[in-house]
Amino acid sequence: MIMAEEIDVAIIGAGMAGLTAAVTLHSAGIGVMVFDSQGFVGGRVATDDFEGFKLDRGYQVILNAYPECKEQLNYALLDLKPFDAGALVRVKDQFIPFSLFSSHPVTFIKSIFNGLISVGDVFKLSKIARHLKKTPLDKLLAETTGSTLSVVQKYDLSPSVANHFLKPLLAGITLDKSLSSSGKLAAMAMKMMLEGPVSIPARGIGTIPSQLASLLPREVIRLNSSVESIGPNRITLHTGTQVKAKIVLIATDPWSAARLLGTQVPPPGREVACIYYVSKKPPVEEPVIVLNGNGTGPINHLAVLSSVSPRYAPKGYSLISITVLEEELKKAGNQLESAVKDQLVDWYGQDVNDWRHLHTYRVRNAHPAAYPLKVWQGGTGLKVREGVYACGDYLELPSLNHAMLSGRKAAEQIIKEVKFS
Ligand SMILES: Cc1cc2nc3c(=O)[nH]c(=O)nc-3n(C[C@H](O)[C@H](O)[C@H](O)COP(=O)(O)OP(=O)(O)OC[C@H]3O[C@@H](n4cnc5c(N)ncnc54)[C@H](O)[C@@H]3O)c2cc1C
Structure with a gap:
């Protein structure tokens, strides 16, 4: 016809x-x-409605400062719910509040006091922040020619900041634990996070x-x-x-x-898994991303989405989103959920045994390689x-x-x- x-x-x-x-x-x-x-x-x-929960098909956030999104989307109607700046980083057997930039002073000062950021880092970070702020996005992308790892190396921060925070953060953004993909996405994300919050729309991506x-x-x-x-x-x-x-x-x-x-x-592009659990009590009350700063185990990052936007879960429940990147997916094979559960028990104790596994998304070709x-x-x-x-x-x-x-x-x-x- x-x-x-x-x-x-x-x-x-x-x-x-x-x-x-x-x-x-x-x-x-x-x-x-x-x-x-x-x-x-x-x-x-995409977001699925599943038993009253909003399940995004893969953990995905909008950086409010994205110029094209700011221009073309109606943020007020999306009812964007921001994450707290920085992250809670799992280092050894502790969760440590962390922020790279002094524009988020409370967490930044905490990061210095808890020993993650050194005095040398403070000077380097303020230079990085100045450069990111004053360089227009087009120019920043044009001047960033190497891999994501080379962006990390160029920043020349202490191993504690680079390994515990920057690497898992940028791995989560580029969906690539090896940090071998273009550094342009990482550079853009750093600039955007300096210029505005990271958010999710109230009713799903x-x-x-x-x-x-x-x-x-x-x-x-x-x-x-x-x-x-x-x-x-x-x-x-x-x-x-x-x-x-x-x-x-x-x-x-x-x-x-x-x-x-x-x-x-x-x-083929990058593959990523997003595993959803439901609990009665949130493992983290604050609307903050939790990063795996130890580099071992399947979890790259975790967020309690209902702590960011209560509409992600029915009243009385918490929705926990866990991201596992390709390299760890390959290692875990068909033991993915049990490997993730073991790491969660290590992080949050036996309460995890009361959590309910809701759904696992395997997203193939999430990003081109x-x-x-x-x-x-x-x-x-x-x-x-x-x-x-x-x-x-x-x-x-x-x-x-x-x-x-x-x-x-x-x-x-x-x-x-x-x-x-
Ligand atoms: C798990 C995950 C996490 C991400 N996290 C973030 C994040 O936090 N922040 C961020 O900014 N970006 C993130 N991204 C990236 C962002 O989602 C993508 O860059 C963007 O959505 C790509 O949009 P697109 O229109 O180019 O492609 P697509 O979304 O792939 O759209 C292509 C469309 O074409 C359709 N199609 C294909 N072939 C045919 C055909 N033959 N006939 C008809 N239709 C066809 C498909 O069904 C699809 O709807 C993430 C992506 C994934 C998958």
Whole structure:
């Protein structure tokens, strides 16, 4: 079947990039239709309602200072709930409050008193903070050329700060315990955390893409519609239906984009697990991230999400989210839950035996292993070839901010280059 009407732009993918592109084009009066193979919008940004709990598909936060998010999202409607600055770090058999920057004075001073931050670190940290603050984001990203580990080494902080705090923090952000991926994401996150809080929306991370989708007419989003192939001025859905479009915008993950373009499919991305437990009493009362500063055991970080936003759990319950990164997943094999439980008992004692395991998400291809990643040759900017454009986080950095930025850039290039009647 061929749909009779030709649409201006057919967007493949209703993740953050595709939705942002759709909103930008729609606001410019250009007709769009967004197709997604899944039954919900948001792609990698999704929340499930499960027995009254909000389960984000992977621990995921928004950094309020993200410039693109600040510009395009309505934070007040998202009702962003901030984490306390810094972290609670597990060092040997203690939990120690820690903050890198003196802009969070109480925790910062505690970090000095408890011996994690040395006097030498204080001077270096204030120099790092000054540099991060005064350097515009574009310039910071351009000047950061090495790996995440090289960012840590360049900061030249004491082994105690680097090993107990910075490494697990940046491993959690890049989803890579080896810290071998590009340092750009780490550098950006450091700047953003200095300029604003880290938050979750009150009713789940999935409310972010839902907010973007609400800016579009309902009928332009076609869910459960997998695009099988693209041709000149048309796309073909899994049902065989062909849709005519002046422009095709591929807003998928890089692996699907390469398949649609017939180019070499990139290597698999990072895998991560997010394990949810429920307890009657929260192991941590404060809205703070708990980092594994010892470097051993499966857990990278833990957060009691209901202590950050009470709407994540029914009254009287606490929702605990635990993140395990790829290297530790491989080590744990099919003993993942029991290895995590053993570490939790070590951290919080026998009370853990009363916690209920609610759900485990294994998220494959969470981030590309290397980025920015180009999955086609030639073209100009985000134009792949005549009539075909692409956007997605992999073209920039794996973050909510850069997925949105990429979507907006693609839409603006289309608006500039294509004449729609
Ligand atoms: C576990 C995890 C934790 C993260 N943590 C953070 C964090 O804390 N902070 C942060 O800023 N970022 C984080 N990120 C990164 C962020 O979520 C991504 O960078 C961003 O969501 C990518 O958006 P996207 O639109 O580029 O891609 P995607 O979200 O992958 O969207 C692509 C869409 O294309 C659809 N699609 C693919 N192929 C087809 C096809 N053939 N036909 C139709 N539809 C198709 C998919 O179903 C999907 O909806 C995290 C990601 C993960 C997975």
